[in-house]
Amino acid sequence: MDFTDKRVLVTGSSRGIGRATAGEFAARGARVAVNGRTADSTRDGVARLGGGERFHAAPGDVSTAAGCRAAVRAAAEALGGLDILVNSAGVGVAAAFAETDEALWDATVDINLKGTFFCCQAALPHLRAAGGAIVNIASDAGLMGETGLSAYCASKGGVVNLTRALALELAPGVRVNCVCPGYVDTDMVRRDGIDKADDPAARERALADYAPLKRIALPAEVARAIAYLASDDAAFVTGAALPLDGGSTSGRS
Numbered sequence: 599m600d601f602t603d604k605r606v607l608v609t610g611s612s613r614g615i616g617r618a619t620a621g622e623f624a625a626r627g628a629r630v631a632v633n634g635r636t637a638d639s640t641r642d643g644v645a646r647l648g649g650g651e652r653f654h655a656a657p658g659d660v661s662t663a664a665g666c667r668a669a670v671r672a673a674a675e676a677l678g679g680l681d682i683l684v685n686s687a688g689v690g691v692a693a694a695f696a697e698t699d700e701a702l703w704d705a706t707v708d709i710n711l712k713g714t715f716f717c718c719q720a721a722l723p724h725l726r727a728a729g730g731a732i733v734n735i736a737s738d739a740g741l742m743g744e745t746g747l748s749a750y751c752a753s754k755g756g757v758v759n760l761t762r763a764l765a766l767e768l769a770p771g772v773r774v775n776c777v778c779p780g781y782v783d784t785d786m787v788r789r790d791g792i793d794k795a796d797d798p799a800a801r802e803r804a805l806a807d808y809a810p811l812k813r814i815a816l817p818a819e820v821a822r823a824i825a826y827l828a829s830d831d832a833a834f835v836t837g838a839a840l841p842l843d844g845g846s847t848s849g850r851s
């Protein structure tokens with residue numbers, strides 16, 4: 599996969615899957631706009647990626663339409679347009695349905711679903727001009743239900759079906775796909791998610807038992823799948839929701 603001189607915006611790329619994705623595109627020749635919620639987190643993200651001429655700052659809080667437009671504007675100005683948009687910004691907080699309050703619902707849906715929607719909308723003129731591609735990060739929780747994650751499941755199910763709707767509406771000029779990772783080894787899992795277990799051995803067992811392939815994913819594995827969907831190798835792929843979950847959504851064994 600060659601992305602020489604392609605112009606890529608990755609939202610939520612100050613850390614985690616987004617950062618790995620920004621690095622993957624840059625390693626394959628792209629120039630990449632790095633996005634974090636604030637100017638400081640974005641600057642840190644650019645610095646951690648190595649700075650230089652490949653990475654540019656495009657701060658913006660994607661939980662608002664205005665924040666999405668600010669991020670896209672900064673990216674397009676820095677790069678001279680956009681060929682690829684990756685929507686990676688997201689939050690996932692475990693909470694029982696009965697204890698999920700309006701603030702948690704709003705934060706989850708606004709960042710994960712509304713942010714994806716309005717970043718796609720803001721980027722559309724650039725992507726149309728370039729004949730570009732969008733890759734959204736949904737989740738296995740967008741393909742199946744998970745206990746204690748009702749707001750997250752609702753947001754990610756929305757991202758999967760938004761991807762399909764946009765694939766139809768933006769064809770043939772712009773392709774739109776999503777990846778649906780199971781657990782990935784990032785802060786979201788290690789710090790904010792099932793890393794609540796006190797016993798490290800029990801936690802590692804829970805992570806290993808999560809998928810038939812007996813491990814969780816690495817951010818770089820998700821980044822490579824995103825790069826594939828954005829690449830010319832996937833020129834006939836649109837509307838796809840690609841599971842990257844070690845088999846966790848395949849069924850019961």
Ligand SMILES: NC(=O)c1ccc[n+]([C@@H]2O[C@H](COP(=O)([O-])OP(=O)(O)OC[C@H]3O[C@@H](n4cnc5c(N)ncnc54)[C@H](O)[C@@H]3O)[C@@H](O)[C@H]2O)c1
Pocket residue numbers: 609610611612613614615616633634635639658659660661685686687688689690709710735736737738778779780781782783784785786787
């Ligand atoms: N880690 C997993 O197990 C997993 C599994 C499936 C899907 N995902 C999805 O992958 C994506 C990336 O998750 P991650 O694991 O890298 O998480 P992470 O917590 O490591 O990183 C999330 C990124 O999103 C950014 N972000 C959060 N709110 C934002 C906002 N309002 N505006 C701009 N940026 C914002 C953060 O600054 C950070 O860079 C998310 O959409 C997540 O739902 C993660």
